[in-house]
Amino acid sequence: MNKYGRVFTKIRVHSLLWIIAGLSVMTGYFWELLALFAIVFIHEMGHALVAQFFNWKIKRVMLLPFGGFCDVDEHGNRSMLEDFCVIVGGPLQHLWIAGLIPVLYMGGLISADYAQQIVQYNWMIMFFNLLPIRPLDGGKLVHLYLSTYKPYLDSLRMSVIISFVILLIFHMLVIMIDPFNINIWAILIYLDTCLWTEWKQRKYMLMRFLLERHFGEQQSISRLQTIQADRDDYVFDILSKFKRGYKHLIDIDGNSEGEFQLDENELLYAYFSEKKVRARLMDLVYAS
Secondary structure (H helix, E strand, O other): OOOOHHHHHHEEEOHHHHHHHHHHHHHOOHHHHHHHHHHHHHHHHHHHHHHHHOOOOEEEEEEEOOEEEEEEOOOOOOOHHHHHHHHHOOOOHHHHHHHHHHHHHHOOOOOHHHHHHHHHHHHHHHHHHOOOOOOOHHHHHHHHHHOOOOOHHHHHHHHHHHHHHHHHHHHHHHHHHOOOOHHHHHHHHHHHHHHHHHHHOHHHHHHHHHHHHHHOOOOOOOEEEEEEEEOOOEHHHHHOOOOOOEEEEEEEEOHHHOEEEEEHHHHHHHHHHOOOOOOEHHHHHHHO
16 A cells, blocks of 8 residues: 555544434435535545645544544644645645536536535635634644744744634624524534634643654754843743744853853753753753
8 A cells, every 4th residue: 555545544434423424314415415525525635645745644534523634743843835735735625626516517427406516515615714713724824824933832822812813703793693503603612622722732732843853853944043041041931932944042141151052952852851841041051
């Protein structure tokens, strides 16, 4: 099996989706559900296949009752270009799907009504995923853009806050326009849960980002940045200022006692290997 074939072994289907599929057969909505989740499946496989092309570690491709996600074990140390390609790999699938539907209709394989319905589903899913709300593709693009000039933790925090504000607006619009639409509320509650989880785990996500840097796995570093620091600063506070794509040099101003510099690897080693989680920069300077 080649590396692209292995992607299909990562596909997982949520148990609730099978129940919904059974109910759709009994209620006569099977073909509508089939079209909806075929589009979702193609979208997620777009992410997965591009990730596989760049040799990313794919944990699973999960199909949910109201969507899906491609879960990868990469944490911000790949190149911006790779990250961008993986993110847009999903939405781009909707373009060829839109071109395929007229072909299927003209070939007599689907009816005009079914073709129109698939087209509506296709564009709806594409534009919904491009909303700037995490964990949707649009939210990931916002995070990617912010991380071009902000530290990883700050870019993550800001992308979650932006997502929350926009999601709050959507809540108010639903209340005013269609307050009893159960499907929309299910999606909003799912996004609420994802956002709250990401907010609580933002420091954990920073740790995964830093651990990859510490072990030197798949780093894409092209620039050097000097971080000005005081010797009384905690090591963790300086690590929180690390940016993706940068190699960091920590410049410690000792005032009358002179200047000291530390490489980022010294901080990472002290924090993760020597377990100096409460250390200050002065502890590392004097230890060396």
